[in-house]
Amino acid sequence: PRDTLDAFDATYASANTGNASVLDFLLREGEFSEDFVRGTVLQLEQFERENGDWGLDWAYRNGTTPLDSIGYSWQDMPWAPDPMSKAMGQMGHHPQLGMEFFGDLEDGQGRVEYFLSERDWSRDGFKGISEAFLGLGTDPTNFSERPAQTSQLVSEFFDRIPNNSAFNADNAGAAAEPIGDLLKHYMPAVESAAISESLTDNPAR
DSSP: OHHHHHHHHHHOSSOOTTSHHHHHHHHTSSOOOHHHHHHHHHHHHHHHHHHHHHHHHHHHHTTSOGGGGGTOOGGGSSSOOOHHHHHHHHHTTOHHHHHIIIIISTTHHHHHIIIIIISOOGGGTTHHHHHHHHHHHHOHHHHHHOHHHHHHHHHHHHHHGGGSTTOSTTTOGGGHHHHHHHHHHHHHHHHHHHHHHHHHHOTTO
């Protein structure tokens, strides 16, 4: 539809068909089926991890402007493309898929290290990856069926994300809300455990 094309053109400075910004635009709003999100994430992961820095460069530069050679960079764009970050945001709508991706499928621990410790999520302010872990970390089914694994993955998130080299006040502002919601969910349990331990150590209290 014409209005969709107009919205796309207004969002990205270089609207070339068949590139990363098209997929980014598709995924950044709405909610897609679990099968679609699974397939998208797995294909993007394979492309990124097989191609290394070039894979990320494709996702970034295929949506950037040809004017970057004269100083107009992706930071100046209304929306900087990174389709994997939008796919992670979509995964937040399917928390059991998040558990499957980071906990069940082959190389789950390798994914945790790559996506939390190594990958640069600054283009969306770390929002998508935070939404993925908010989903899997607060899902009742995950808690009921795999409480230890759910808690372990959330612990990995809080341990690794702050140490990601791209995570700082300038680059991670969009993650504040999902990270805050995840903290609010877990802090009562942490506080309760601390009180219980304190009472055990000091029964007279």
